[in-house]
Amino acid sequence: MKAIMIQGTASDVGKSVLCTALCRILANDGYRVAPFKSQNMALNSYVTQDGGEIGRAQGVQAEAAKIHATTDMNPILLKPTGNMVSEVILHGKPFAHMDAVSYRENFVEQVMPEVRKSLRRLEAQYDVLVLEGAGSPAEINLKSRDIANMRMAHETDAAVILVADIERGGVFASIVGTLMLLDDEERARVKGIVINKFRGMKELLDSGIDWLEDYTGIQVLGVIPYFDVQIEAEDSMALSSLRLKRPQRQEFDIDVAVIRFPLISNFTDLDPLFEEPDVGVRFVSSLKDLKNPDVIILPGTKNTIEDYVWLQETGLAQEILQQSQKGKKMIGICSGYQMLGESIVDNRTVENEGATYSTLDLLPIKTMLVDENQSTQIKGTNYAGQKMTGFAFYLGCSTPTQPIQSFICTEDGRQDGVYTEQVIGTYLHGVFQNRPFTRKYFNQIRVAKGLAEVTGEIHSDYDRREQAYEMLERHVRKYLNMNKIYELLDASM
Incomplete structure (x- = not known):
């Protein structure tokens, strides 16, 4: 060979x-x-x-x-x-x-x-x-x-x-x-x-x-x-040198703040946002940097509990709640989705068995963490009838505490995530690589801000890659x- x-x-x-x-x-x-x-x-x-x-x-x-x-x-x-x-x-x-x-x-x-x-x-x-x-x-x-x-x-x-x-x-x-x-x-x-x-x-x-x-x-x-x-970059070292799509501009019509957790994972989920017209993406790790965004994204992390504790200690958790009260949109992916729920029960080890953490309570779910990670590719249809693909890691499960609109219904009949007008939570990594969903999501924000919708052909993520x-x-x-x-x-x- x-x-x-x-x-x-x-x-x-x-x-x-x-x-x-x-x-x-x-x-x-x-x-x-x-x-x-x-x-x-x-x-x-x-x-x-x-x-x-x-x-x-x-x-x-x-x-x-x-x-x-x-x-x-x-x-x-x-x-x-x-x-x-x-x-x-x-x-x-x-x-x-x-x-x-x-x-x-x-x-x-x-x-x-x-x-x-x-x-x-x-x-x-x-x-x-x-x-x-x-x-x-x-x-x-x-x-x-x-x-x-x-x-x-x-x-x-x-x-x-x-x-x-x-x-x-x-x-x-x-x-x-x-x-x-x-x-x-x-x-x-x-x-x-x-x-x-x-x-x-x-x-x-x-x-x-x-x-x-x-x-x-x-x-x-x-x-x-x-x-x-x-x-796509391999690891978080690339975040320190990440360049905005249009670095000469100081402001964008739509401001997206991504919480940069200490153990942020799969941040390539955010790559398509740098190509979305008039959308600026900022990675935020301190309270003073959050400011007043249009959208707050909680990405995946390798340690949900430790990074949620960090979110509280930095004051970001409380500020996210205040931004939610102002009507700002939120998206949580994987661990970020879990943090948007009511609580997380940690059953990963005998020492932590049953330890319960109250979380942001922005979505009606409770999450049980177990020490058994499963990964799978996902294909399905979202709440708006759009085809969605990606992959997921399941370290435990999230269960609704009341009737919900799921974010995706998979081809094998499973329900993933929660959709509301203001808050979306999902286990789907690669969610923004589904370009029709991404375009529609930000067009709704454009209309709400009195901006013109972005129209024209949307190339698939496969074609872009x-x-x-x-x-x-x-x-x-x-x-x-x-x-x-x-x-x-x-x-x-």
Whole structure:
């Protein structure tokens, strides 16, 4: 099997996006290509067709490769729950909650046979594997138990491309420093360097590239200019650099405030809002920043109880109630939906069994949390007769305390969420990716504010993603030495 691996000098240097681009380039060139990341730590999830949970990045890369995602593409997913503890998802299903020490000392080596099984299954189905590393391969305190970087390059005999983010500054130092901290065998696997997110005149960089190639003996395979393509981000690091759709404007006709929980998850649910005309999106983590929005969104979080306590301690819970009294619209997704209800009973552990938390009481539901997470894809019809698709994680269940209008009726007859004129709650992740619903929802707000409705053709989210993958493919192919990439792939056989 041919294999190539993208590793980085740090987190958020663009590994995921470059892997996505390579998957689409190789697919367009006629190869059966699949992504792979042995171990991913992320709170943005993707649900496979059979209900397995993997990192969002590998789901996106599979789409770019024009294939269906499977749990073999990300056999281990770590979802932080706070206090140095993560939920371990193994082959798409919840396996255990582990602290960092127990995971690294006891679990990593035990799970390697499962990782190898995933690799063998992919090897039997595809021509090329595009592997993604995690963080940096040169974390010397972690290398002995690192199964996401050089260990996987050795397992697949993959050539490694090292990616560095020039926007951070110190790009040459980060590349050289990373290489110096690798041992001889690891360093020999690095066959190319990519400088990512470049802005400016490349001619001013040429002398530095000449020096870098002479000093390291490794060819720079591309200097990729910054490209603001709408590809979903992997984790919450991207929130700190998230750019508004029209950053030059200070105000928008419709102001949306998204509560940025400490353990916010699946924030890619909000991506379509940045493309909705005249809608401004702000992530809010303090009382002073909430101000006077038209819509408040409570997104998903990996720890409903802890993040609701945080909501109270910051004063945001009380302010949300005051905004509700003013008639402001509210949307809660997954954990955010649970917080909009009357109460949450925590039965996840024996220690917490029966612990009850009074919540915002904006929707007539009570939620029971249990320590058994289920994930599933959802198809159905919403309260307005519109088709809806997405996925859901059920950590317990929410039960109405009085007759309600459900938000969605699924194809298998289940009811999801609650709809009122002012407040919507749902377990459906990807709710705004259903563009006709999103357009209608904000058109109602436009009309209420005396603004004109937005009309015209609405492209499906699938069409938008496909357009983004193709734009990314053309951009990266233009600046990346694909002839050298194919040489490396041929040499890996």
